Amino acid sequence: MSFYITTPIYYVNAAPHLGHAYTTIAADVMARHHRQRGEDVFFLTGTDEHGEPVADAAKAAGVTPRELADKNAERFRALAPVLDATNDYFIRTSDPRHVKAVQDVLQKVKDNGYVELGVYEGPFCPRCADFKVENEIVEGNRCPIHLIELEWRQEENYFFQLSKLQDRLEAFYQEHPDFVAPASRRNEALSFIRGGLQDVSLTRGKLTWGVPVPWDDSHVFYVWFDALLNYYTALGFAREGEDLTDRFWPATYHFIAKDILKFHCVFWPALLMAADLPLPQHVFVHGYLLMDGHKMSKSLGNVLDPFAVIETFGSDALRFYLLRDVSFGQDGSVxxxxxxxxxxxxxxxxxxxxxxxxxxxxxxxxxxxxxxxxxxxxxxxxxxxxxxxxxxxxxxxxxxxxxxxxxxxxxxxxxxxxxxxxxxxxxxxxxxxxxxxxxxxxxxxxxxxxxxxxxxxxxxxxxxxxxxxxxxxxxxxATLGACVPTAVADIAPLFPKHQPPEAA
CATH class of the missing domain: 1.10.730.10 (Isoleucyl-tRNA Synthetase; Domain 1)
Incomplete structure (x- = not known):
């Protein structure tokens, strides 16, 4: 039996924080457990390197988007082994093999009749790289996640005709009640779908840092469609000389945080339908790690450094705490x-x-x-x-x-x-x-x-x-009496009590 689990791919606009560690650790627990069960496991993580948030961060730092991506991708790559995570591959969306595969899939979506040219106008959050609808805007015309004022954008883009897939998505949710968990997140996604789906921008005509659109080189693909496809494209090149797609696709579990629910629970299954590809079995939506009442966020500055925690207490202690103290699937303070x-x-x-x-x-x-x-x-x-x-x-x-x-x-x-x-x-x-x-x-x-x-x-x-x-x-x-030890050896304390340094 095969088991394929993914984390979201992480934006390279800044260094990793504890929120990234949380999802990676959770996915690793699942991967390790299923290996214990003797299953054929593939565990994917990586970095999301295109789009406006990365281009803006690079400009602010006085470097090119490629330079910023190279620098921060290595920080995220380094995080996994520090967490003792056993991912089988680390994908970067700037990889030319991913770029080519994205172009192939999205060309198929166009060929199947789900793409048209149009003009989009509406409130936009540059940090989410997302146009917001009315029920996604908080007081003061602000993004509910980043708490920044939204910008009004008008762009001529190619559109993904999401509206054409309304009935198919509703039917899929009806036929697969465990597609999204927990149940509250399934209800949230289904409510969004039943509220009436609008077509969404598939491309951006004013950006250059992205995957070029094969049928119009004046556009690049909207970063979210490029990013979502990593779960599928990685299997084609993760192992040298071997295509793992038939072995592991569709994915068993995507682990995501609730701020990207719309993309993974609505856009993603619709995109796969439009490309004639099988849909993943499950999307599990976890909550936020909160500090000072807010989600941990680089832009808000309320982050806890996982490297510092591990240096003092070890990775096992961090892994245990995050999945013990905060009920997985809910928000929780740390x-x-x-x-x-x-x-x-x-x-x-x-x-x-x-x-x-x-x-x-x-x-x-x-x-x-x-x-x-x-x-x-x-x-x-x-x-x-x-x-x-x-x-x-x-x-x-x-x-x-x-x-x-x-x-x-x-x-x-x-x-x-x-x-x-x-x-x-x-x-x-x-x-x-x-x-x-x-x-x-x-x-x-x-x-x-x-x-x-x-x-x-x-x-x-x-x-x-x-x-x-x-x-x-x-x-x-893992049952009592299955493998009774015959002899033991002494060991040092597994979790020695920590003595804080004395005040100077």
């Missing part, structure tokens, strides 16, 4: 204080301390050998169906809920330690078998939750599984 509290209480105490003391008890009482004995049925009952439940939730991209299911078992293991008190059993005459059963149950429970946690905290999970002598992270082994 802060340095909340991060440190979550790190201390759950990663250092709940999980890290559980791992350390469980291993140390086996080393102390059994010289590192895990007793070959049965597991405690009382604890085993709490793990019944856990792996299946996690697979079910992640199959619907419910990343935070799945993590909570696992964390309930981490807490259950901690309670089990207190209930059984192995240090007392070790001192009582005739309780050797009871101590053996408790130690083995704890070690095996620790292994199972660690296999399940691997997509979220891959680095520390691998360290702990190596110490248990069971490095395999396949989901087939």
């Amino acid at each position: 802060s340095a204080l909340d991060f440190e509290q979550r790190y201390e209480s759950e990663l250092a105490n709940d999980y890290g301390n559980l791992a350390s003391r469980t291993i140390k008890m086996v080393l102390r009482y059994r010289d590192g050998a895990v007793p070959a004995t049965g597991l405690d049925p009382a604890l085993a009952a709490d793990f019944d169906g856990l792996a299946e439940r996690v697979c079910e939730l992640l199959g619907r991209a419910e990343l935070t809920t799945a993590l909570e299911e696992i964390w309930l078992r981490v807490r259950r293991l901690n309670r089990y330690v207190e209930e059984q008190a192995p240090w007392k059993l070790a001192k009582e005459e005739g309780r050797e078998a009871d101590l053996d059963r408790v130690l083995t149950t704890l070690i095996e429970g620790l292994r199972v939750v660690t296999v399940l946690l691997h997509p979220w905290i891959p680095g520390r999970a691998a360290t702990l599984l190596d110490a248990l002598g069971t490095p395999d992270v396949a989901m087939a082994g």
Whole structure:
């Protein structure tokens, strides 16, 4: 079975921030989980390098759009490995192979009768690179995302005849109720469609930084159509000498933030219909990471540097926090204080301390050998169906809920330690078998939750599984009793408590 997941491609008009890291981490959790299930996985991310926002940022910086794109694309490329993300390819939309594929697909859209020349007039946000309709404008004639005053634009462009696809889109939504999730975002997209679709600009006649239109070299394609097609075009050249399109298209999941819902949930499926291409299976729309009540945004200046967080706490801690503290699919506030509290209480105490003391008890009482004995049925009952439940939730991209299911078992293991008190059993005459059963149950429970946690905290999970002598992270082994360790090795604290630097 194949599984293809994408992030949006990120604008190169400035450096990456935590919002970009959030989507990339979420997609990586899905990619890692599906690899655990033995599926054929492809994970794509990259950069969106054309259009007015990039041209404007380059002009302000006194460089060419190409120079700005080259500089910032490398910053985004560097972000993925720092996050421990396992993307299979990083696409740049300035790649000539992408440019040619975009021209081919959009020529097909024109040949199929969905393109006409016309004049567009209306309010425009240069940072969104988007004309706004009435219900997308906030008080003061401002963009609801960037909070800047909209410009009135009038341009002669080629138009994508979106209106012709109104009925087909409504029928598709009816036939595929799980195409967009969560349900509130599906309703939002469907409401937009039912409100009456208008034709939209396919090209721009006043820009030069973009993909040239093959039938009219005085125009370039509107950046959004160029960008959306990356999900499809990348498969044609991501692997040297191999076309992966038939293997992975249509995409299983697109992960996007809610500010680009209209493009991915309305324009994108319509474009694919017009080009006679299969539609993706799912688009999951997540919320915003908020600071000071606003979405994190380069233009608003309210950003948290993921590189700085990782330098102090490690990538696993950031990955865990973002998908634990903010319910995936909803808006949520983030802060340095909340991060440190979550790190201390759950990663250092709940999980890290559980791992350390469980291993140390086996080393102390059994010289590192895990007793070959049965597991405690009382604890085993709490793990019944856990792996299946996690697979079910992640199959619907419910990343935070799945993590909570696992964390309930981490807490259950901690309670089990207190209930059984192995240090007392070790001192009582005739309780050797009871101590053996408790130690083995704890070690095996620790292994199972660690296999399940691997997509979220891959680095520390691998360290702990190596110490248990069971490095395999396949989901087939994520049930209690499937692969009981035989010996353990001591390890340093997985999540050492952070000591802030003393004030000067």
